[in-house]
Amino acid sequence: MPEVVFPLDSSRSFTDQELVGHNRWHPDIPPAVTVRPGDVFRVHCREWFDGAIHNDDSADDVRDAPLSRVHALSGPIAVEGAEPSDLLLVDILDLGPIPQEDSGPLAGQGWGYTGIFSRTNGGGFLTDQFPDAYKAIWDFRGQTATSRHVPGVSYTGITHPGLMGTAPSADLLARWNRREGALIATDPDRNPPLALPPLPDDAILGSLSGADFDRVAAAAARTAPPRENGGNQDIKNFTRGSRVFYPVFVPGANLSVGDLHFSQGDGEITFCGAIEMGGFIDLHVDLLKGGMETYGVAENAIFLPGNVEPRYDRWLAFSGTSVTLDDEQRYLDSDLSYQRACLHAIDYLTKFGYSPEQAYLLLGSAPIEGRLSGVVDIPNSCATVYIPTGIFDFDVEPSASGPVRIDPGMGAPRSSA
Template identity: 80%
Template sequence: MPEVIFPLDSSKKFEDQEKVGHNRYHPEIPPVATVKQGVSVRIDCREWFDGAIVNDDSAEDILNAPLLTVHKLSGPFAIEGAQPGDLLVVDILDVGPIPQEDSGPLAGQGWGYTGIFAKSNGGGFLTEQFPDAYKAIWDFTGQKATSRHVPNVSFNGIIHPGLMGTAPSAELLAKWNKREGDLIATDPDRVPPLALPPEPQSALLGGVPESDFDRVAGEAARTAPPRENGGNQDIKNLTKGTRVFYPVFVDGANFSLGDLHFSQGDGEITFCGAIEMGGFIDLRFEVIKGGMDTYGVSENAIFMPGTVDPQFSEWLAFSGTSVTLDGKQHYLDSHLSYQRACLHAIDYLTKFGYSPEQAYLLLGAAPIEGRLSGVVDIPNSCSTVYLPTSIFDFDVRPSASGPFQIDPGIGAPKASAG
């Protein structure tokens, strides 16, 4: 087994560990360890809420999820020899739930969760149609996930980190804060908000000295969105065997990661749409000197996906166009067309006995594929969502005999208020 350079004790909170990570981005957060190039290392990761979401049949914890505390990231790690302008090469050698802990109170100990967040607390891709908080618990058996809250389905997980990235420079951080602040100013009272400004409350800044803490906390960027450094990209294909190339903005790169997922559909459409869990990840790092200029990779990550995804031979695909539910035409709006495709899939699954919320949770957690199928035919963008048919234990295809009726079981728990 590779050397564990960031261990986590499941009996302790994230802040009480031997090494303390962070939940904001700032160039002055010091590295917790330095890693040599070419050496394999293991990093433990806590799920993004550090145990606030529990394995029960209630969604009150989703309703009251402490969004100011996320993401709980392991790191940062300085990579020996990395300098601004380089490309950091990250190989994912292995990734999985918490090893040898197949039961317990923490997500990753044999189970994980998917949540529909309340519109008043984060929202989601379809928050106008699903404004209330719901939850689904998924149990792990090897690589397979099943749920008492979404019955009659099972699928192999595509285990991956939702968030990996390098630290921003001071200049890049200022750019983030300026452009996101300008966006917020266009509609400052919007619910959910247009963006998340720096928030000192609940900031976790690793080894930042006490004398600098308040200043850094007031400047540090939230980890919710993907940005030039990678960050919270939520790409389900960053799994075992993946190689990622990240721009380097500070000495050492100061790489950090977290937000592990047992499985996820393209888009993580419920916001907490993956099957969230804690676990481990084995990595190896290399550096391409001057790689940002050499390859023109200055404000994005590029990657070679792994090859361990489950293989499906049959899909049922749903299309959507850039027309709102009330019939308003939008011009080539691919975000809207993917929303409509997902809503069509949800409507279809309700014909088999699922509630709309069960169907929505399923699309967030199962390995669906989202595609931009047409982006040139004015005025309608066409997006599609591909649903693998083999994840169901009944025939989900249309037929002359009509849809099979499942027993929806106890259903997806709903919070008492939103």
């Protein structure tokens, strides 16, 4: 086993560890540990809410989820010799749930969860159609996930980190805050908000304290979106065997990682759409000196996907176009097209006995494929969502005999008002 450079004790909270991670981006958060180019090492990760979501049949914890506390990131990890303008090469060698802990109160101890977030606390891709909080618990058996809340399906997880990235420079952080602040100002009372500004409340900033903590907390960026440093990209194919190249903006690069997922569909459409878990990730790092200029990779990460995806050979695909539910035509709106494709898939699955919420949770967590299929044929873009038919315990293809009606079981818990 590689050396564990960032250990976590499951019996202690994220802020009560030997090494304390962080939940904001800022160049002045000190590295928790330093590694060298060529090193292989293990990092423990807590699920993004640090134990706030429970293995039970209530969704009140999702309704009340403390979004100001996410993400619980392990790091920063400095890489010796890294300088701005370099590319940081990171290989994902292995990852999975919390090792040797197959039961317990923390996600990753033999189980994980998927949530539909309420409109008033986070929302989601289809929040207009699904404004309330719901939850599904998934049990792990090897590489397979099943749920008492979404019966009739089981699937092999494509485990991956939802979030990994390098620290921003002071200039880059200022750009983030300026442009996201300008967006918020266009509709400051929107719910869900257009973006999340810096928030000192609940900030976790590693070893910082006192006046330095207050200064950094006032300007540090939230970790919710993906940005130039990588960040919360939620790419399901970013799994074992992946190699990623991150721009380096500060000395040491200051790599951080977290938000591990057991499985996820393209888009993580419920916002907490993956099967969230804590666990471990084994990494190898190296440097490409001057790589940002050499390869023109100055404001984005690039990566080679891993090759350990589950083998599904038959898919049922649904298309959508850029026309609203009120029959308003939009011009090449690919985001809307993907929404419509997902809604068509949800409507279809309800014909087999699932509630719309169960179908929505399934699309968020299952290894579905989302694609931009046509983006030039004015006025309609076309997006498609592919569902592997092999995840179901029954036949979901259209037939002359009509859809099988399954027992939906207890259903997905809904939060109280």
